Amino acid sequence: MTALVRVDNVFKVYKRDQFEVPVLNGISMSVGEGDYVALMGPSGSGKSTLLNLIAGIDRPTRGRILVHEKEVSAFTETKLASWRARHVGFIFQLYNLIPVLSAFENVELPLLLTKLSKAQRKKQAETALEVVGLGDRMRHYPRQLSGGQEQRVAIARAIVTDPSIIVADEPTGDLDARNAEETLALLETLNRDFKKTIIMVTHDPKAAARAHRTLHLDKGVLAEQDTEQPVPESLAGTKP
Amino acid sequence: MKFVSIILKNLFRNKIRSLLTVLLMGAIFFFVATLLSILDNFEQASTANEGQNRLGVQSAISLANMLPFSHEAKIQKVEGIVATAKMQWVGAYYKTQKNFFANFAIDHDKMATVWDDYSVPTDQMKAFLSDRQGAIVGPGLAKRYGWKIGDRVPLTGAIFPFNPELNIRGIYKHKVDDSSFFFRMDYFQQSLGDMGEVGMFWAKVTNPAEMARISQQIDDMFKNSEYPTETFTEKEFQKQFISMIGNIKLLFTTVSICAVFMVVLLAAITMSMSARERVTEIAVLKAIGYQKGLILTLMLIEFVMLAAVRGLVGSLGAKIAYRMIDMTAVTQGFLVNFGVSGKTLAVCMVTALIVGLLSGGFPAYRSANLRVVDGLRKVV
Numbered sequence: 001m002t003a004l005v006r007v008d009n010v011f012k013v014y015k016r017d018q019f020e021v022p023v024l025n026g027i028s029m030s031v032g033e034g035d036y037v038a039l040m041g042p043s044g045s046g047k048s049t050l051l052n053l054i055a056g057i058d059r060p061t062r063g064r065i066l067v068h069e070k071e072v073s074a075f076t077e078t079k080l081a082s083w084r085a086r087h088v089g090f091i092f093q094l095y096n097l098i099p100v101l102s103a104f105e106n107v108e109l110p111l112l113l114t115k116l117s118k119a120q121r122k123k124q125a126e127t128a129l130e131v132v133g134l135g136d137r138m139r140h141y142p143r144q145l146s147g148g149q150e151q152r153v154a155i156a157r158a159i160v161t162d163p164s165i166i167v168a169d170e171p172t173g174d175l176d177a178r179n180a181e182e183t184l185a186l187l188e189t190l191n192r193d194f195k196k197t198i199i200m201v202t203h204d205p206k207a208a209a210r211a212h213r214t215l216h217l218d219k220g221v222l223a224e225q226d227t228e229q230p231v232p233e234s235l236a237g238t239k240p
Numbered sequence: 241m242k243f244v245s246i247i248l249k250n251l252f253r254n255k256i257r258s259l260l261t262v263l264l265m266g267a268i269f270f271f272v273a274t275l276l277s278i279l280d281n282f283e284q285a286s287t288a289n290e291g292q293n294r295l296g297v298q299s300a301i302s303l304a305n306m307l308p309f310s311h312e313a314k315i316q317k318v319e320g321i322v323a324t325a326k327m328q329w330v331g332a333y334y335k336t337q338k339n340f341f342a343n344f345a346i347d348h349d350k351m352a353t354v355w356d357d358y359s360v361p362t363d364q365m366k367a368f369l370s371d372r373q374g375a376i377v378g379p380g381l382a383k384r385y386g387w388k389i390g391d392r393v394p395l396t397g398a399i400f401p402f403n404p405e406l407n408i409r410g411i412y413k414h415k416v417d418d419s420s421f422f423f424r425m426d427y428f429q430q431s432l433g434d435m436g437e438v439g440m441f442w443a444k445v446t447n448p449a450e451m452a453r454i455s456q457q458i459d460d461m462f463k464n465s466e467y468p469t470e471t472f473t474e475k476e477f478q479k480q481f482i483s484m485i486g487n488i489k490l491l492f493t494t495v496s497i498c499a500v501f502m503v504v505l506l507a508a509i510t511m512s513m514s515a516r517e518r519v520t521e522i523a524v525l526k527a528i529g530y531q532k533g534l535i536l537t538l539m540l541i542e543f544v545m546l547a548a549v550r551g552l553v554g555s556l557g558a559k560i561a562y563r564m565i566d567m568t569a570v571t572q573g574f575l576v577n578f579g580v581s582g583k584t585l586a587v588c589m590v591t592a593l594i595v596g597l598l599s600g601g602f603p604a605y606r607s608a609n610l611r612v613v614d615g616l617r618k619v620v
Contacts, residue, residue, distance in 0.1 A: 052613055058612070077532070078532075081526065081530070081531050081532075082531075084527065084528065084529045085528060085530075090524070090527050090528060092524070096520055096616075098246075098521050100253045101249060105249075109246075110528045112243060112246075113530065118242070
C-alpha cells in the first residue's frame with residue numbers, strides 16, 4: 001500500500017505557564033492510501049494531538065509530517081489552510097455545524113473557497129447530502145435535525161470537496177447506539193466505495209473494530225504498532 | 241458575493257439581542273442626530289441676516305430702557321444712512337401664555353426698505369399699509385395657528401397694558417425666519433397713549449464698509465445725553481449670538497462625543513460576546529481552510545453592517561420623526577425650520593461605520609488569529 005501519510009519521529013510539547021508538558025514522544029507511523037485507521041488510547045495519551053498534527057491544524061515541536069511526500073508540517077499558515085481546504089475533511093464529535101446555516105449551506109461552506117460556480121457548488125453539495133442520505137433535509141437547520149442527522153451533515157461537509165483524507169475525532173462519541181452504527185456504516189462506505197483514507201480517534205472498541213487497523217497510544221508513544229484487524233468479509237476484496 | 245448569505249445570517253443570529261441593541265444604539269444615534277440638528281439650526285439662524293447692512297440702535301443702559309423718538313431724526317441725518325425705522329418687542333401672546341412667539345411693532349411704511357429681506361406680495365403689503373390694525377406674519381406661525389389672510393387675531397399683552405386686535409393682511413417669505421409677527425407702530429403707540437419712546441431703531445446703510453464709522457458716530461452723538469445708545473451691526477449682534485451658542489456648541493459636541501463613546505463601548509461588548517460565542521465555529525471555518533484574512537474581513541463586514549443598521553435606525557428615525565413633528569410648535573418658535581439635514585445624516589452614518597470598525601476590530605482580529613486547536617478545544 002502506498003503511504004499517504006508519514007509521521008516521522010514526531011514530538012509535541014505543550015507549554016502550560018512555565019511548565020512543559022510532553023504529549024507525543026517520538027511517534028513514527030504511516031497510513032496508506034485508502035486505509036482506515038483507528039487511534040485508541042486513554043485520555044491524555046495524545047491521540048487527538050496526533051490527529052491534529054496529521055490534519056494540519058497544529059504543528060509538531062519536532063519531527064515531520066508528510067502527506068503525499070510533502071512536508072505539511074513545514075508549510076506556512078496560509079499554505080497550510082489552502083492545503084487543508086483541498087485535502088482534509090473534518091468530522092467532529094459535536095458535529096460543529098453553523099447553527100444559522102441550513103444543512104445545504106453548511107455543506108456548501110468548504111466549496112465557497114473554491115472557484116466553482118454557484119450551480120457547480122449546488123450540484124456538489126446536493127450530491128454530498130444525497131450520499132449521506134439527507135437529500136430531503138437540505139433546507140433544514142441544525143436545530144431541526146437529530147444528532148445522527150447532524151453528524152451526517154458534518155460528514156457531507158467533510159467529503160464535499162473530495163478530500164484525500166478524512167479525520168474524525170470521536171465521531172460517534174455523542175450519538176446513541178443506532179445513530180453511531182449508521183455513522184460508522186457511512187464511514188465504512190466512504191472508505192470502501194469512495195476510497196477515502198480515514199483516520200479516526202475513538203474510545204469505542206466497536207467503532208475501532210470497523211477500521212482496518214488500530215493504533216494504540218499511551219503516554220505519547222505508540223503502544224502497539226499496526227494491529228491488523230480481521231477484514232470484514234464484505235471488504236475482503238477491496239482492502240489493499 | 242458568495243459570502244453575503246453567511247454575513248446576513250450571522251448579522252441577526254441572536255434576534256432578541258440584535259433587536260435590543262439596535263433599539264438602544266439607535267436611540268443614542270437619534271439623540272446625537274437631534275443635538276447636531278439643533279446646532280445646525282442655531283448656526284443657520286445666526287447667519288440668516290448676514291449682509292443685510294442694518295445697524296441696530298438700542299439703549300446703552302439696558303435693553304429694557306427705551307429711547308426717545310427724537311433720536312430717529314438725528315440718526316437719519318448721519319451720512320451713509322438711507323432709512324431708519326422704529327421697532328418694539330411687544331411680547332404679547334395668543335389666547336394663552338403657552339402660545340408665545342416673537343411679535344414686534346414696526347414702522348409699517350419702512351418695512352419694504354429697512355427689512356427688505358422679508359418679501360411680501362405687493363397686494364398684501366398694500367393691504368397692510370392701509371389697515372392700522374394690519375399685521376404681517378410668518379408662514380410657519382400662520383400654519384401653526386391656522387391663520388389665513390383676513391383673519392382677526394386678538395393678542396394679549398404681557399409687557400405692555402395693550403391687547404391688540406389685529407387683522408392678518410399678509411404672509412411674508414424669509415429664508416430662515418418663518419415665525420415672526422409684525423404689526424404697526426402707530427397702532428401700538430396710539431393704544432398706549434403715544435409714549436414717544438421705543439425700544440430700538442434700525443438703520444439701513446448704503447456702504448457696509450462704513451458701518452463701524454456710522455455706529456461710532458451715532459453713539460458719540462448721544463454719549464452725553466440722557467439716553468445714551470449702543471449701536472451694533474447685525475454681524476456683531478450675530479457674533480454675540482454665535483459666541484453664546486459657541487458654549488452650547490461645546491456642550492452639545494461634548495455630550496455627543498460621550499454618547500458616541502457609550503455606543504462604542506456597548507457595541508464592543510455585544511460584538512465581543514458575539515465573537516466569543518462563535519469561537520468553535522470560527523475554529524471549524526479555519527480548520528476547513530478559511531484563511532485568517534477572510535475570517536477578519538467577514539467579521540468586520542458583519543460588525544460594521546450591524547453598526548450601520550443601528551446608526552441608520554437612529555439618524556433616519558430622527559429625520560422621519562422631525563419631518564412629522566412640528567418642532568416650531570413644540571418649542572414655541574425656538575426651533576424654526578427644524579429638521580435633520582443630509583449632512584447630519586451623513587455624519588451619523590460615518591460615525592456609525594467608525595463605531596463598527598472600532599468596536600468590532602478587536603474581537604474580529606482576535607477571532608481571525610485564533611488557533612484552530614484552541615478554538616476546537618478538545619474536539620479535534
